[in-house]
Amino acid sequence: MKRAMIIYNPTAGREMAKRHLPGIIENLTYNGFLTIGYPTNGQGSATMGAREAAEQGVDLVVAAGGDGTVYEVINGLAELEYRPTLGLLPFGTTNDLARGLGIGGGFDKACHTLTKGRAIPVDIGKFNGRYFINIAAGGALTELTYEVPYKLKTIIGQLAYYLKGFEKLPHIKSSRVRIEFNDECFEGEIMLFLLANTNSVGGFERLAPRAAIDDGLFDLLIIKKTDLVRFIHLAGEAIRGYHINDQYVIYAQAREVKVSVENNMPVNLDGEYGGLLPGIFTNLHHHLYMMVPE
């Protein structure tokens, strides 16, 4: 029998993971997996669980939670020689990665993907010794995802992020950066930059139109300094995917991106705090195997 570990965050999203756990174990067991559940109990817990699973030679590690749980699991696996296949059960608030990979459509479908889907090689990103799989970002508003308390997300879901965004919007500032990618270099004031590994970022689905999780490249977006009105207008364009040709936007694809800053700038990795700039973002091509729908 193969072995699976379900690393579940009981506090993710509307706190549904615990309720579904017996059904998940039943489903995996019927499909030939000896399955154990691993509840997370705070920061770093999913990382430890994933490491433990790999050391035990488990075949499939399932991140059952939101993007933050996936991020922690990736960080547990990335530096190991033996890396089990990764599966997702999207129980979080936003579930960007799951949406980007077409995993969803209800609990039964997501479970079906774990046992009957395809295992594909996927890229992950590395930044100053940390790893991410969906997005890395810095600058205006990018810190809001890890500033929203999880209790608020449990009560009002994604609205909690929007409220925090509105609260911060009037105070956003530009930052001076130097961003090197391919043979190009941008130096100047920006509102934010973003590196995407899928086209599902922060609930937007057209932000990084060419992003693919297995192409060895990040989609890089740099939003240059604008006034608030223009910035809000750009956000509206981004929902429809019209932002790419805007004069304030630089859009490129790159395998490695180096970012230097004048003042310390925090980095958001998959919605979690990912340390401070400066640093280099590197795409690790086909570093993991993941279960995706057939």
Ligand SMILES: Nc1ncnc2c1ncn2[C@@H]1O[C@H](COP(=O)(O)OP(=O)(O)OP(=O)(O)O)[C@@H](O)[C@H]1O
């Ligand atoms: N038992 C726990 N109690 C409180 N926090 C926890 C617990 N287990 C994990 N965490 C924290 O939860 C965060 C990850 O949450 P996760 O991303 O899974 O859900 P979410 O925030 O609701 O969803 P999303 O990221 O998709 O919006 C991490 O910061 C992690 O440290």
